[in-house]
Amino acid sequence: QDITQEAFTGALPGDARVDSLIAAAHARYRDHGEGVVADYIPILSEADPAWFGISLAGADGVMHSVGDTEITFSIQSISKAFVFALACDARGHEYVHERIGVNNTGLAFNSVVAIELNDGSPMNPMVNAGAIATTALLPGATPEERWERVRSGLSRFAGRELGVDEEVYRSESETNHRNRAIAGLLQSYGRLEGDPLETVDIYTRQCAIAVTASDLAVMGATLAAGGVHPVTGERVVSAGAARDTLAVLAGCGMYERSGEWLFEIGIPAKSGVSGGIVAVVPGKGALGLFSPPLDSAGTSIRSQRACAYLSRALGLNLF
Ligand code: DON
Numbered sequence: 001q002d003i004t005q006e007a008f009t010g011a012l013p014g015d016a017r018v019d020s021l022i023a024a025a026h027a028r029y030r031d032h033g034e035g036v037v038a039d040y041i042p043i044l045s046e047a048d049p050a051w052f053g054i055s056l057a058g059a060d061g062v063m064h065s066v067g068d069t070e071i072t073f074s075i076q077s078i079s080k081a082f083v084f085a086l087a088c089d090a091r092g093h094e095y096v097h098e099r100i101g102v103n104n105t106g107l108a109f110n111s112v113v114a115i116e117l118n119d120g121s122p123m124n125p126m127v128n129a130g131a132i133a134t135t136a137l138l139p140g141a142t143p144e145e146r147w148e149r150v151r152s153g154l155s156r157f158a159g160r161e162l163g164v165d166e167e168v169y170r171s172e173s174e175t176n177h178r179n180r181a182i183a184g185l186l187q188s189y190g191r192l193e194g195d196p197l198e199t200v201d202i203y204t205r206q207c208a209i210a211v212t213a214s215d216l217a218v219m220g221a222t223l224a225a226g227g228v229h230p231v232t233g234e235r236v237v238s239a240g241a242a243r244d245t246l247a248v249l250a251g252c253g254m255y256e257r258s259g260e261w262l263f264e265i266g267i268p269a270k271s272g273v274s275g276g277i278v279a280v281v282p283g284k285g286a287l288g289l290f291s292p293p294l295d296s297a298g299t300s301i302r303s304q305r306a307c308a309y310l311s312r313a314l315g316l317n318l319f
Pocket residue numbers: 076077078109110128172179204207271272273274297298299
């Protein structure tokens with residue numbers, strides 16, 4: 001109740017006010033102790049639970065950052081949003097709609113039963129099944145070419161060359177039996193293009209791309225600005241692909257909690273198990289947040305609290 005609700009003006013408040021509100025969000029949740037750091041990918045359990053960073057990038061490229069916004073971490077599921085944007089750009093609205101789908105599963109991000117309950121459909125690009133199927137849609141004659149499309153595409157969103165955290169890639173490759181099973185199941189239904197294990201390998205590498213909270217904010221701001229990078233000025237994806245991506249983020253980005261997220265926070269967003277969140281406000285900009293301890297759906301607790309606070313304080317709620 002002590003958060004002032006700004007009017008929705010179509011622009012962010014002035015710079016000094018944004019800085020002070022981001023600092024207030026950081027101070028408010030910094031000492032929050034709930035949540036558990038992910039350990040089903042063994043190397044992730046080594047993250048420091050105290051890490052916490054918040055960045056905001058305006059659709060005009062102006063940045064505001066507080067806390068651990070330059071620590072790198074693996075992007076994990078947040079990659080799904082940007083790879084989907086690349087797939088929409090390459091294959092078009094109708095094709096991705098038909099091949100992947102855009103409806104929420106109501107189940108966990110790594111659900112196998114969701115595929116079975118829906119006649120083999122990968123359902124949406126934000127859960128593991130749909131994300132693996134989306135990665136398979138990227139054009140390329142070889143797995144190396146498809147991987148380079150992912151890496152260079154996400155780098156264009158960030159406006160800098162991104163690389164892979166090789167330790168995370170190795171750790172997840174050794175333990176991703178469930179994703180391999182999901183890919184095999186999709187193939188059995190004829191819902192996966194190409195070789196399932198090759199595609200899971202590219203998907204695993206895409207999840208291990210190393211980013212900072214500031215990178216996430218800029219990548220999100222590129223979607224907020226209709227696919228044009230706010231600093232480099234490069235068109236990364238078409239305006240239609242950016243719009244399609246934000247629509248799917250709103251409906252599915254926070255998995256089975258997407259409804260609650262929209263109800264409470266009102267901004268399309270995507271989380272990842274390393275503790276990142278990107279939250280994108282169309283036309284205005286994006287928040288990139290990072291803090292490793294997670295809730296039971298695999299979403300960073302400090303990041304989501306800070307997002308809720310800033311949504312209200314900065315007047316970012318779309319509704
Ligand atoms: O495929 C996986 O399980 C991980 N590479 C990514 C999962 C993830 O980030 C879910 N997010 N909250």
